[in-house]
Amino acid sequence: MSVEPPDIRWGLVGASDIAETRLIPAMRRLGHDVIAVASGSPDRAASFADRNGIPASGSVDEILARDDIDAVYISSTNEHHRPQTELAAAAGKHVLCEKPLALSVDDGRAMIAACERAGTILATNHHLPGSGIHRTIRLLVAEGAVGRVLGVRIFHAVMLPARLQGWRLASQAGGGVTMDITCHDASVLNPLLGALPSDVVALAATQGPWGAATEDAVMSTLRYADGTLAQTHDAFTIPYSPTGLQVLGSEGSIEAVGAMVQDPSGTILLRDPSGEREVEPDDRRDLYEINVAAFAAAVRGEGSPTATGLDGLRAIQVALAVREAVESGRRVSITE
Numbered sequence: 001m002s003v004e005p006p007d008i009r010w011g012l013v014g015a016s017d018i019a020e021t022r023l024i025p026a027m028r029r030l031g032h033d034v035i036a037v038a039s040g041s042p043d044r045a046a047s048f049a050d051r052n053g054i055p056a057s058g059s060v061d062e063i064l065a066r067d068d069i070d071a072v073y074i075s076s077t078n079e080h081h082r083p084q085t086e087l088a089a090a091a092g093k094h095v096l097c098e099k100p101l102a103l104s105v106d107d108g109r110a111m112i113a114a115c116e117r118a119g120t121i122l123a124t125n126h127h128l129p130g131s132g133i134h135r136t137i138r139l140l141v142a143e144g145a146v147g148r149v150l151g152v153r154i155f156h157a158v159m160l161p162a163r164l165q166g167w168r169l170a171s172q173a174g175g176g177v178t179m180d181i182t183c184h185d186a187s188v189l190n191p192l193l194g195a196l197p198s199d200v201v202a203l204a205a206t207q208g209p210w211g212a213a214t215e216d217a218v219m220s221t222l223r224y225a226d227g228t229l230a231q232t233h234d235a236f237t238i239p240y241s242p243t244g245l246q247v248l249g250s251e252g253s254i255e256a257v258g259a260m261v262q263d264p265s266g267t268i269l270l271r272d273p274s275g276e277r278e279v280e281p282d283d284r285r286d287l288y289e290i291n292v293a294a295f296a297a298a299v300r301g302e303g304s305p306t307a308t309g310l311d312g313l314r315a316i317q318v319a320l321a322v323r324e325a326v327e328s329g330r331r332v333s334i335t336e
């Protein structure tokens with residue numbers, strides 16, 4: 001009996017929590033091979049490999065030099081995303097990079113250009129836009145279920161789990177709730193509204209008991225060229241509240257509760273002149289499995305990743321504008 005080769009042979013760049021808890025399980029459920037893990041610390045790489053049944057570990061250069069690796073999943077802290085993507089592209093590897101894609105627009109553009117030059121796929125691991133819940137909401141909006149969209153409210157205030165209360169609360173490594181969570185909101189808003197906001201205002205605060213060196217709560221208001229308004233509330237400090245979003249239209253509204261999470265949960269409620277009804281998404285697959293499967297298909301030349309490098313860039317454009325609005329106390333305009 002012949003055995004099909006695995007779809008993708010992965011190298012992991014980053015001995016991270018998200019790789020361990022979400023991506024390795026998703027890759028293996030899809031029958032992909034996880035060949036090696038790279039870390040800045042040989043000991044951490046070796047113990048991560050051991051704990052997760054990964055055959056090899058080493059430095060980034062060692063992993064990228066292997067010819068039995070097709071693609072890398074980069075889940076290091078955010079300041080490493082650009083240099084590691086550029087190295088991976090130069091080594092001819094396809095790249096699935098964690099969000100935020102980069103810490104500046106120039107860095108994001110350089111990453112896209114590096115993969116274009118190398119002829120490799122660059123995807124951003126935004127898990128929300130591909131979820132059944134968000135695809136269903138976009139379909140309802142495109143079908144005119146709520147008429148003209150006038151407003152979107154995103155509530156994405158959560159309690160940062162104790163195990164993640166490290167670099168996210170620091171001013172280096174791309175910490176702060178805006179780069180961490182507002183960029184997720186943007187990954188949902190951008191395809192939903194089909195545009196970047198033209199203007200952004202925002203205020204932030206440091207609320208948590210941890211004495212964070214950066215903002216751990218932020219609220220923003222976004223205005224689009226067609227007059228649509230959106231609001232976001234992102235926080236690391238709110239323990240007992242669901243996440244979600246409301247899409248408010250001229251002929252109806254959508255309320256999705258539990259929709260800004262890592263699991264394929266959440267509900268969609270559509271309200272229109274005929275009343276109120278729940279809409280069940282037809283896809284409840286694991287969100288990371290959806291991303292890894294779409295990435296593998298894109299590598300085979302079939303379709304596009306859930307979020308491309310450009311989608312990742314657009315998400316950070318919004319998050320960076322929110323942060324600039326916070327820091328300057330002024331309205332910030334976004335130009336493509």
Ligand code: NDP
Nearest residue numbers: 014015016017018039040041044075076077098099100125
């Ligand atoms: P972690 O803090 O778990 O890991 C990030 C890096 O920190 C690792 O690559 C590792 O560096 C280093 N590190 C890990 N453990 C230790 C330790 N005990 N001591 C010292 N350094 C350590 O980060 P996350 O998994 O939370 O996030 C990684 C990336 O994934 C970020 O870009 C984040 O924004 C993104 N993310 C995305 C999510 C999504 O849903 N798409 C969800 C969560 C995170 P090294 O590799 O050098 O060993």
